[in-house]
Every structure is written in structure tokens, then in C-alpha cells.
Amino acid sequence: MPQIRPISDLRNNFTEISRIVHEGKEPVFLTKNGYGDMVVMSIEQYEAFRTAKHIDSALLEAQQQADSDPTRLEFDKVSVSLRERLTEKMGQTNA
Template sequence: MPQIRPVSDLRNHFAEISRIVHENNEPVFLTKNGYGDMVVMSIEQYENIQQNQEIIMKLKEAEHEADTSKERYSHSEVFNNLRMQIRNKSDQ
């Protein structure tokens, strides 16, 4: 269940809010005058959201490229290419 707190709790109960976002791994929604104002979350939660958005963006790019290109690669071609890239990076 989401935690919804008044924004004044950020000042008056910071330690409790910090504990909630870290222990429950969920954001705390802060209100001002009864309306949503801010969301507080841990850095780990934020980084996870950013990483998921990047993955979604890359998948959309891949879908677009697949829709606009006739070029296709076999499973072995893809993995051989990846192995070569990994070897090249480890040699540097």
C-alpha cells in the first residue's frame, strides 16, 4: 500500500521517511494542501527506474529498426559478434 504523507513530514520525520523508502523499497508520496506534490524514493529505486526506461527505449529502437530493415541475423551470428566484442574489450 502506498505511503502518503504531508510534505511537512519530510522536515519533521525525515528519519522515518528514509527508513520507509529503504526498508519497504517503495516511494513515499508527499502532499501539500491535500494535493500530490513530491515523491521521495531511495537512490536504488531511482536508478532501477532509470535502467528500466533505458531498456524500454533500446527495445523500441530495436523494434523500429526491425520494422524498417529487411536485414536479419542468425542466433550464431549475433553471439559470435558479441563474443568478438567482449574479447576486443578485454584485450584493450
């Protein structure tokens, strides 16, 4: 259940809000004059949010590219090609 607190709690109960976002691993929504104003979250939550957003963006871009290009490749051929390239690259770094 989301935590919704008045923005004054950020000043008056900072330690409690910090504990909530870290222990509960959920953001706290702050209101000002009864309306949503901001969200407080831990750095870990923020990084997870950014990662998920980046993945969603990359998937959307890949889907758009796939929709605009009718070319389809067979998994086995792509897998063999990638394996060969990786083996070649590994051979170059060991030399």
C-alpha cells in the same frame, strides 16, 4: 500499498520517511494541499528506476529499428561472426 503523506511530514518526520523508503524499498508520495506534489525515494530505487527506463528506451529503439528494416539475420550466423570477432579481439589484447 503506496505511502502517501503530507509534505509537512518531510520536515517533521524526516527520519521516519527515510526509514520507510529504505526499509520498505518503496517511494513515499508527498501531497501539498491535498494534491500530489513530489515523490521521495532512496538512491537505490532511483538507480533501479533509471536503469529500467534506459532498458525500456533501448528496447523501444531496437523495436522501431527492426520495424523499419526488413533485414533478418540467422542466429547461428550472427553467433559465429561474433565469436570470431571476439576471439580476434582477445588475440590482439594478449599480444
